[in-house]
Amino acid sequence: MIMxxxxxxxxxxxxxxxxxxxxxxxxxxxxxxxxxVGRFQYPATIRTIRVPCSGRxxxxxxLKAMANGADGVxxxxxxxxxxxxxxxxxxxxxxxxxxxxxLKYVGLEEGRVSFSWVSAAEGVRFAExxxxxxERVTALGPNNGVFKVQDGGGTNE
Amino acid sequence: xKITKEKFGQSFDALAADYQIIAPVSDAGGVNxxxxxxxxxxxxxxxxxxxxxxxxxxxxxxxxxxxxxxGKDVTIKNELKVGKSILFGVRPCDAKxxxxxxxxxxxxxxxxxxxxxxxxxxxxxxxxxxKISPTCxxxxxxxxxxxxxxxxxxxxxxxxxxxxxxxTEKGKALMAGLEELVELSAEEQALVDTIKSxxxxxxxxVSTITAKLDKMFDSPFWDxxxxxxxxxxxxxxxCPTCHCFDISEEVHKNEGSRVRTWxxxxxxxxxxxxxxxxxxxxxKARWRQRMMHKFNYFVHNNGDIACVGCGRCIKSxxxxxxxxxxxxxxxxxxxxxx
Amino acid sequence: xxxxxxxxxxxxxxxxxxxxxxxxxxxxTDGKVDVVIGYExxxxxxxxxxxxxxxxxxxxxxIWDETCENNLAAFSTLTEGKKAIIAKGCDSRxxxxxxxxxxxxxxxxxxxGVSCQGVINKKKIEAETGEILxxxxxxxxxxxxxxxxxxxxxxxxVKDASCQTCRYPNPVLEDIHIGGSIxxxxxxxxxxxxxxxxxxxxxxRQAYFQEQMSxxxxxxxxxxxxxxxxxxxxxxDCNSPKWLTGGVDQAENLFFQAGRVLHLAGRCVECxxxxxxCPQDVDIRALNRKMSKxxxxxxxxxxxxSMDSNPALNEYSADDPxxxxxxx
Numbered sequence: 001m002i003m004x005x006x007x008x009x010x011x012x013x014x015x016x017x018x019x020x021x022x023x024x025x026x027x028x029x030x031x032x033x034x035x036x037v038g039r040f041q042y043p044a045t046i047r048t049i050r051v052p053c054s055g056r057x058x059x060x061x062x063l064k065a066m067a068n069g070a071d072g073v074x075x076x077x078x079x080x081x082x083x084x085x086x087x088x089x090x091x092x093x094x095x096x097x098x099x100x101x102x103l104k105y106v107g108l109e110e111g112r113v114s115f116s117w118v119s120a121a122e123g124v125r126f127a128e129x130x131x132x133x134x135e136r137v138t139a140l141g142p143n144n145g146v147f148k149v150q151d152g153g154g155t156n157e
Numbered sequence: 158x159k160i161t162k163e164k165f166g167q168s169f170d171a172l173a174a175d176y177q178i179i180a181p182v183s184d185a186g187g188v189n190x191x192x193x194x195x196x197x198x199x200x201x202x203x204x205x206x207x208x209x210x211x212x213x214x215x216x217x218x219x220x221x222x223x224x225x226x227x228g229k230d231v232t233i234k235n236e237l238k239v240g241k242s243i244l245f246g247v248r249p250c251d252a253k254x255x256x257x258x259x260x261x262x263x264x265x266x267x268x269x270x271x272x273x274x275x276x277x278x279x280x281x282x283x284x285x286x287x288k289i290s291p292t293c294x295x296x297x298x299x300x301x302x303x304x305x306x307x308x309x310x311x312x313x314x315x316x317x318x319x320x321x322x323x324x325t326e327k328g329k330a331l332m333a334g335l336e337e338l339v340e341l342s343a344e345e346q347a348l349v350d351t352i353k354s355x356x357x358x359x360x361x362x363v364s365t366i367t368a369k370l371d372k373m374f375d376s377p378f379w380d381x382x383x384x385x386x387x388x389x390x391x392x393x394x395x396c397p398t399c400h401c402f403d404i405s406e407e408v409h410k411n412e413g414s415r416v417r418t419w420x421x422x423x424x425x426x427x428x429x430x431x432x433x434x435x436x437x438x439x440x441k442a443r444w445r446q447r448m449m450h451k452f453n454y455f456v457h458n459n460g461d462i463a464c465v466g467c468g469r470c471i472k473s474x475x476x477x478x479x480x481x482x483x484x485x486x487x488x489x490x491x492x493x494x495x
Numbered sequence: 496x497x498x499x500x501x502x503x504x505x506x507x508x509x510x511x512x513x514x515x516x517x518x519x520x521x522x523x524t525d526g527k528v529d530v531v532i533g534y535e536x537x538x539x540x541x542x543x544x545x546x547x548x549x550x551x552x553x554x555x556x557x558i559w560d561e562t563c564e565n566n567l568a569a570f571s572t573l574t575e576g577k578k579a580i581i582a583k584g585c586d587s588r589x590x591x592x593x594x595x596x597x598x599x600x601x602x603x604x605x606x607x608g609v610s611c612q613g614v615i616n617k618k619k620i621e622a623e624t625g626e627i628l629x630x631x632x633x634x635x636x637x638x639x640x641x642x643x644x645x646x647x648x649x650x651x652x653v654k655d656a657s658c659q660t661c662r663y664p665n666p667v668l669e670d671i672h673i674g675g676s677i678x679x680x681x682x683x684x685x686x687x688x689x690x691x692x693x694x695x696x697x698x699x700r701q702a703y704f705q706e707q708m709s710x711x712x713x714x715x716x717x718x719x720x721x722x723x724x725x726x727x728x729x730x731x732d733c734n735s736p737k738w739l740t741g742g743v744d745q746a747e748n749l750f751f752q753a754g755r756v757l758h759l760a761g762r763c764v765e766c767x768x769x770x771x772x773c774p775q776d777v778d779i780r781a782l783n784r785k786m787s788k789x790x791x792x793x794x795x796x797x798x799x800x801s802m803d804s805n806p807a808l809n810e811y812s813a814d815d816p817x818x819x820x821x822x823x
Contacts, residue, residue, distance in 0.1 A: 391714040475771070
């Protein structure tokens with residue numbers, strides 16, 4: 001069924017992934033802002049969700065995004081050492097490493113969920129990261145249903 | 158009268174064209190009821206399914222209706238889809254359990270269309286138990302390993318043939334196409350008699366439990382009974398008569414659906430009110446409710462005990478809280494006379 | 496791997512039971528505790544059941560053998576008053592984590608430590624013998640009369656998977672130790688089972704977990720049997736935000752199991768209570784073991800082995816591995 005959907009989408013139009021991007025308020029969100037102010041082009045695939053700190057990202061956010069049908073998830077925070085709250089991203093880093101490993105273990109494709117550090121000064125780099133992530137998710141195709149809820153009732157946007 | 162399994166299988170396969178046939182199959186989770194296309198898929202030698210066949214009539218998670226709002230227009234779609242079905246290989250306990258579910262979902266006051274449409278459109282082919290599990294205690298619950306109550310057609314496995322009993326009109330209609338019933342040999346008749354007279358080894362006494370429970374609401378018996386319970390839903394979900402559910406809305410932007418999901422009295426959330434008040438916030442109250450509902454309230458409301466002795470709750474309980482021991486415990490309570 | 500100082504069954508075992516009972520009697524008569532949480536004989540063969548002893552006349556119910564598989568630490572947070580708990584190695588590790596997380600008051604807890612040689616996994620036996628009619632354990636042999644066949648097993652054959660890889664059979668925290676202790680050779684944790692799964696292709700793993708998740712009925716026996724799943728409101732029950740719909744779709748089941756495993760990251764003590772509690776025999780352990788392996792290899796942490804070591808996710812280091820970062 002998932003395969004079927006996938007074929008329909010790719011045959012009728014080019015697949016444009018929907019990517020949920022959780023960005024920390026102090027660095028990556030500002031980086032995205034800088035990319036905008038500086039007019040650095042990047043694909044309009046991400047749906048930005050601003051969080052106070054990468055340490056605030058609950059692992060369930062990532063799972064829920066995919067359950068609701070996101071084709072990819074991007075998570076970005078301050079570079080280690082630069083956290084506005086001193087240690088938020090250090091704590092987050094441990095969580096992210098475990099999440100990433102577990103998701104791959106249960107069979108989620110590499111590249112579906114991406115993590116990066118982007119500072120407020122890295123507008124160009126933010127655009128590059130989004131480009132890279134978009135390319136990878138596009139190559140993977142739509143959410144393959146490892147976590148996508150098929151009949152949750154009305155969540156098929 | 159009997160029919161060879163070969164002939165029966167041919168009719169079964171032919172019926173699969175018109176009916177959705179639900180039968181026990183062996184899958185990753187053990188023996189369970191699933192839709193099959195051919196008799197060859199049916200698991201032959203099994204004690205009972207791991208999960209009861211009730212989920213066919215009353216699914217664990219069911220979309221009742223869906224809706225969509227566009228401008229000022231709201232469209233509502235009824236999600237009930239029913240076709241003709243056959244439930245094959247239902248054990249006597251589970252067939253009896255369906256009669257009990259009928260009392261809940263179709264009574265004088267209320268008829269649940271989702272349950273009843275499926276119920277009315279399905280034929281139940283019961284199958285006697287040739288082997289009896291040590292946790293079975295149906296003989297104590299006014300049925301037996303070979304009782305045909307609740308079945309439309311009842312079969313007894315004789316090795317390479319089935320002894321056939323047509324119980325209801327529905328069963329008769331289905332059997333109309335089945336020819337070539339032959340008489341049993343003397344040996345087979347003896348086998349049928351043995352199977353029919355079999356009793357479960359495990360027994361409980363429920364003769365006075367309802368009256369006893371009438372007076373036990375405040376008994377100290379409940380104070381310690383629940384202690385080892387983990388409050389999981391394993392017993393309720395494995396029970397062929399448990400029927401509590403929760404209805405929720407799954408809404409996303411301008412569309413959504415109303416879904417019905419199994420709920421279980423063992424979970425603290427079961428009775429949590431919107432106000433935050435929970436009338437059964439303690440395990441003690443929840444265990445009392447479980448016993449009261451099955452052995453007292455249900456009897457008062459519907460005239461029957463809501464337990465059929467299938468033993469699934471005993472097998473699935475992670476802490477071995479055995480309902481047979483709880484029944485014994487209730488029987489042994491000495492009531493304080495005021 | 497694990498060398499025993501004493502034999503399974505036999506005299507040693509019965510003297511352990513006697514000592515447990517004597518200790519329980521002493522504690523109750525001295526008024527040191529209100530309740531002793533232990534095991535009594537269950538109603539099914541090869542199954543012990545948790546037992547709450549409050550008065551000396553119930554003390555003789557207490558038993559100790561290879562069927563005592565529940566993790567009693569799960570009851571420690573649910574039972575009020577001062578309590579004594581019979582703790583195996585894994586149970587004591589769970590108690591350590593609970594104490595570290597301030598879920599228990601040390602002074603209200605009396606830990607009766609017993610070294611454990613592993614517990615029997617009934618499901619393993621029943622897969623072959625059918626439902627067990629009768630069984631006995633003697634001299635390291637488990638003799639089973641089943642509905643399909645009769646069989647004799649050595650204890651090692653029917654030991655639960657968690658006990659096969661157990662490195663802490665002796666309680667790590669206890670107020671009294673009963674019976675002998677078990678020699679464990681000093682060696683690093685081995686994760687052969689995880690490695691085997693990791694070596695499969697992503698597609699194979701995906702298919703495996705989808706099959707496992709298709710069995711899950713979301714009864715939450717795993718969560719409730721887990722001593723460390725003590726949240727007042729579990730994320731699966733939360734309705735604002737509503738993480739899950741309550742459906743039994745395999746993707747949602749995986750969401751639940753993966754979410755649970757992530758919450759147990761660096762906390763899981765690998766007692767295997769979740770897998771044994773599962774009425775549907777879902778391989779929950781496969782996920783927990785993976786998490787344990789990652790925590791161990793990345794952060795050199797094993798949960799609950801000492802009161803002094805901080806939980807892995809409560810700490811960080813400037814040079815933690817960053818292999819998960821997106822390749823640019």
